[in-house]
Amino acid sequence: xxxxxxxxxxxxxxxxxxxxxxxxxxxxxxxxxxxxxxxxxxxxxxxxxxxxxxxxxxxxxxxxxxxxxxxxxxxxxxxxxxxxxxxxxxxxxxxxxxxxxxxxxxxxxxxxxxxxxxxxxxxxxxxxxxxxx
Numbered sequence: 001x002x003x004x005x006x007x008x009x010x011x012x013x014x015x016x017x018x019x020x021x022x023x024x025x026x027x028x029x030x031x032x033x034x035x036x037x038x039x040x041x042x043x044x045x046x047x048x049x050x051x052x053x054x055x056x057x058x059x060x061x062x063x064x065x066x067x068x069x070x071x072x073x074x075x076x077x078x079x080x081x082x083x084x085x086x087x088x089x090x091x092x093x094x095x096x097x098x099x100x101x102x103x104x105x106x107x108x109x110x111x112x113x114x115x116x117x118x119x120x121x122x123x124x125x126x127x128x129x130x131x132x133x
Contacts, residue, residue, distance in 0.1 A: 022122055025068060029115035032061040033108055036092075040104045048099070055096040055104075059089050084110065 039054035066085045069078045088107050095103035 021068075022118075025065065025118060026115070026122075028061050028065050028068075029111060029118065032058045032065070033111055033115070035061065036104050036108050036111070039096075040101050043099055043101055043104070051099075052096055055092050058107075059092050062088050062092070081114070084114065 035054045035058040039051045039058065042048075042051035042054060062085050066082060069082055069085075071078045074081070088110060091103050091107050094100065095107070
């Protein structure tokens with residue numbers, strides 16, 4: 001492992017350790033988007049093994065996002081997000097199977113939209129946590 005990789009690993013571990021729940025979800029969205037972009041590059045380079053590993057990692061991350069859904073507090077929104085995450089996972093499987101970069105773009109766009117909404121509620125979430133904590 002070179003110095004840059006070691007730094008990135010420590011930096012990532014520190015970010016996760018220091019992250020509040022809202023920030024952790026942001027990190028998951030960023031990680032999924034990053035893996036999908038890298039998978040697209042691997043697909044274009046005809047590195048199908050690398051592409052497959054990256055797409056599998058993105059699917060795992062989306063599964064992680066799904067595990068954070070709170071159906072009690074989230075109600076309809078949580079159910080809609082679960083459906084969206086299911087669709088994203090199936091589309092990633094298809095993109096991998098068919099080497100379809102357009103499907104990767106579609107999933108990236110969907111994740112980016114949800115992430116932007118999530119990023120937009122950060123101040124609201126943080127002020128609510130301070131009021132209750």
